Amino acid sequence: MSAAEAVSGAVSQAVAELLQTPVSGVVGLGDGVFEVDLACGEFGCLAGTAGGTVVAKRHRLPGQAAAEVGGLEWLAEAAVPVPGVRAFDGTWVVMDQVEPGSPSREAAEGLGRDLARLHAAGADAFGSGPTAEAWIGQAPMRNAPAADWPRWYAEERVLPYLRLAVDAGAIGDAGPVERVCERIGELAGPAEPPARLHGDLWNGNVLWGADGRAWLIDPAAHGGHRETDLAMLALFGCPHLATVLSAYDEAAPLAPGWRARVALHQLFPLLVHVVLFGGGYARQAVSAARAALAG
Missing domain, CATH: 3.90.1200.10 (Aminoglycoside phosphotransferase (APH), C-terminal lobe)
Incomplete structure (x- = not known):
C-alpha cells in the first residue's frame, strides 16, 4: 500500500465512523484538508445515511478541533455564511462542502x-x-x-x-x-x-x-x-x-x-x-x- 493510499484509507475510516456513512472517494486539498464523497448507489443513499460531498479537516494538536467547531458555531449565531459542522472528534472536523465560485x-x-x-x-x-x-x-x-x-x-x-x-x-x-x-x-x-x-x-x-x-x-x-x-x-x-x-x-x-x-x-x-x-x-x-x- 502506498503512502497516499494509506492516508486515503485513514480519512475514509475516520469520516465513515463519524458520520456512520460509507465513503466512496477521497481527494486531498492540502494541509490536512480532504474532500470526501459519501457513498450513494443507483437507488439513492443507504437507509439512515446522507450522501453528497463533505470536507474533512485533520487537526494536529489537542483542542484544535473543538476550537474550530466552537468558532464556526459562534460565527453562525450572527447569521453569516459558515460551513455547517456534520461531526467532529479530537482530531477530525467534518463539514459541509462549499461549492466554489468566483469573487464578484x-x-x-x-x-x-x-x-x-x-x-x-x-x-x-x-x-x-x-x-x-x-x-x-x-x-x-x-x-x-x-x-x-x-x-x-x-x-x-x-x-x-x-x-x-x-x-x-x-x-x-x-x-x-x-x-x-x-x-x-x-x-x-x-x-x-x-x-x-x-x-x-x-x-x-x-x-x-x-x-x-x-x-x-x-x-x-x-x-x-x-x-x-x-x-x-x-x-x-x-x-x-x-x-x-x-x-x-x-x-x-x-x-x-x-x-x-x-x-x-x-x-x-x-x-x-x-x-x-x-x-x-x-x-x-x-x-x-x-x-x-x-x-
Missing part, C-alpha cells in the same frame, strides 16, 4: 455587510471567545477576557509573540514594537465595544461560493476590535477589497482615522508569521510597528 462585486458587498453584522453581534469582553484555547493557524492564542482593548491587545497578543520572535533570534530590533505597546492607549483610537471577530480573516479563509456569497472558514474567534478583522483582510490582499470596505462602512461606519490604524492591527498576525515562518515577516512586522507609531 456583489459577493464582496455581501461580505462587507456580513462582517458588519458579525462584529455587531458582540462578545462578553475583549479576549472572550467560544473556547479558552484557540489557534491562529498553528500558533496558539489565549482567550483571556479583559475590559480594555489596548492593554489586552498589547499584553495578550503582541508581546507574547514578540518575546518568542526575539528568543528565536528572528527579530533583532524589538524597539519599535515595544514602543507601540508603550503608547498603545494613544494609538488605539476611539474606544469601541467588543466585536465578535473571525480572528484570522486573511483571503485564504474566505471562500467565494457558487451561490454568490463569501463563506468564512478557519476562524480564530474571539472578542476584539472590529478593525482587526478588516486589517487582516487587507494584509495579504483580497479581491474587491475596496468594495468590501465600502459596504462595511456603509452598514457600520468606521471611526475616524481607521486607515492610519491598519498597521497597528496587522502587527499581531505579522508577529505570528515571524514565529512560524521567520524570514521577511520580521522586516514587515517592524515596518508595521513604525507605521503605527507614525500614525
